Amino acid sequence: MRKRWLTLAALAAVTVLAASLAAAVHGSSASAAPKAFSACLVTDIGGLNDKSFNHLAYVGLQLAQKRGVKGRVIQSKSPADYIPNLQACVKSGAGITIGVGFLMQDAIDAVATSYKSSKFAIVDVDVTGLKHKPKNVEGLLFKEQEAGYLVGYAAGLWAKQQQGTAVGSVGGLKIPPVDRYIAGYQYGAKKADPGITTLNDYSQDFVAQAKCKEKALNQIAQGSVVEFQVAGQCGLGVLDAAHSKSVFGIGVDADQGYLGPWVMTSALKKVDVAVFSAIQGAKANKLKGGKNAIFGANVNGVGYGKWSSRVPAAIKNAVAAQYALLKKGKIKGIPATVK
Secondary structure, three states, X not given: OHHHHHHHHHHHHHHHHHHHHHHHHHHHHHHHOOOOOEEEEEOOOOOHHHOOHHHHHHHHHHHHHHOOOEEEEEOOOOHHHHHHHHHHXXXXXXXXXXXXXXXXXXXXXXXXXXXXXXXXXXXXXOHHHOOOOOOOEEEEEEOHHHHHHHHHHHHHHHHHXXXXXXXXXXXXXXXXXXXXXXXXXXXXXXXXXXXXEEEEEEOOOOOOHHHXXXXXXXXXXXXXXXXXXXXXXXXXXXXXXXXXXXXXXXXEEOOOHHHOOOEEEEEEEOHHHHHHHHHXXXXXXXXXXXXXXXXXXXXXXEEEOOOOOOOOHHHHHHHHHHHHHHHOXXXXXXXXXXX
C-alpha cells in the first residue's frame, strides 16, 4: 500500500512539473510575441473636422488600423502644440510619428533631430529643405498643380460656355502646396479659355470660414463664375459663398461634392494613400528617411472628385481626356508657383 502511495505521489509530482514547464514555455512565448506596430498622427490646427487633408490623413491611419496597426491621433489647437504633440507620440513608443501640414516643418525638424532613432513622416513638406536635414523623416509630397490644372480646365470651359469673364481662387496662406494648386488652376483655366481673367486672394487663415467667404464674395462681385477653395476648413466659406450667389464652387484635397450640387467637383490629393504607405513602409523598415515620396497623376496620387449633376457631359469628357494625358506625362509646363 505504501509502495502504491509513493508511486502515485511520484506521478503527481511529475504531472505538476510537466504543467509548470508547459506554463513556463507558453509564458515565455507570450512575452516574446511582438507588440502591434503603432502609428501616431499629429494634426495641424484645422483638426479632423476640416473635411480636407487632416481628415484624409486620419482615413489613412484608420486603413492601417484595419491591417493590425495600433493607431493614435493627437489634435493640435495652436502652433505651440506641434512640438509637445510630436514628442508625446515618440514617448508613447510610436513606430512612426506623422505630422500633417507645411506649417509643422520646423517642429518636425526639431523633434526628429532630437529623437534620431525614431521614425517620422510629414505631409506637404520637402524634407530635403529642413534645417537639420534629419535622415529619419520621409516627406509626403503631391503634384497639386496637376489636380489644380484639371479643375481649372473645367472652370475655364464652364466660364466660356456661360460667357463668364473670370474665375477665382482663395488660398489660406501663401505656402508651396497652396500655390501649386492655384498655379495649376490658373494655367488650366487659361488653357480652356485663353481670354479668362483669373482672380486670387489669400485669407491668411485655414480655419475661420468668414474670412474665406468674404474673399470669395469679393471675387464673385468682380465677375467670377467659379470659386476654387484652397484653404482647408476656412475654405468651406468659399463654397458657402458660391452657393449663396448661385455660382459653382470647387472643393480641395477631399471630395467635397457631398455638400451640394453647387460644388462643381473637387481637386483631390490622396493624403490617405500617402499616410497609409508611410506607415506600411515604417512597419517593414523601408521608410525613405531623408527623402520624399511624391504622388502625382501617374500613380493616382492626385485627381478630381465626383461631378455635380449640373455639369455638362462635354466638360466631364474634356477633363477626363486631360487627365488621361496627364497620367501619360503628355502635358508639360504646368507651373507650381503663383506669379
